[in-house]
Amino acid sequence: MKKNFVPYLLIVIGITLVATSIGLKIYSKNVESKLIHKFDKEIEDSINRNKNLKSNNKNLKNIEVKFKKVEHGREFAIIEIPSIDLKSVIVQGVNKEELRYYLGHFEDTALPGQEGNFCIAGHSSHIYNELLNELYKVSVGDKIIIKTLKKDFEYKINKKFVVEPSDVNVLKQDKSKKQMTIVTCTNNGAQRLIVQAELKK
Template sequence: MKWLAYVLILTGIVTMMYPKMKSVYSSYQEKQLMREWENHIDDKAKTSFTKLETVFNEQEQQEPRLPERNSLLGTISIPKLDVQLPVLEGASQQNLKHAAGRLEGTTPIGTKGNTAIAAHRSFTYGKQFNRLNELVKNDEIIIETKDGSYSYTVNQVFTVMPDDISVLSTKPGEALLTLITCEPMKNPTKRLIVQAVLEQ
């Protein structure tokens, strides 16, 4: 009869704990869904980021064509580095030869989400993002478009592996700018990332 007593006690404990366990599980599922939402990255943005591997490492055998004029989105200025570059739609080899390029699939400049802009750092392609590693927290980045001027404040500088697309993720309500270039400047094996927050 002892076993019956144990079964009844165990049943009582499970019955008492069930609401708490259900609540914990529900909370876990909620957090998982929120994490999925926060880490959702547009497929086009993933493809654009992945293509940077080729763009940053490709040695062109011929002079790339000039970018299309209607792809001009605006300019990016980094006062600390005395840098001002045109920003084109698309981070292709053709565009990055002459300018910085917004990764297709990332959010439009000045809007909530994550706007990713890439540029070369190699001496072959001029200065562009050569000195991006000198940026630190609270430095300013300004983007001018036909819709207005947007000021971003740097909040972190770090490196990632070329396949780490987590740099394109964002949180709901957040307006981020992610600058991407190769690291190191010669024979790059990583990506140098600068992330900045839009000033309201």
């Protein structure tokens, strides 16, 4: 009797694991979607304020974009990669909690549009949001749009390659360039897929 019970127990465990995985994905997507909606509204409000400011002061032309220090865990940009239909929020930090739901920014690297290397990371996970599962499909020449409260920035992909997890040279800061780097895992998780892009002038 006990032997006959084992297959049913295994089936129940399997169903529970699948249901849990699906539940986590749905929850993660809801968390991400709410923050995207919230930050989209903040960007829209910021654009309207800037328009009013410029209309009230016609002497304001090209003002240099300067970012204040971003608090850890705080959202500060939205990323869009049209070629793979990706839209997500970028938050400050790459700890487990940040990367569970969003893309994270390496805190010691440049911010959008700045000189240096704006570096972000995200999971290609089958457990949570699967944010960067399609990143391997991008091609050289594809565009990446970074939306902030200050300004939108457009980058053009110029490199895609794989490195070992220990290779941190991809985060190197070259102040003579304005580039960005996206880091995620390969399909088997053993290596890191790197996508790099240059700021469009």
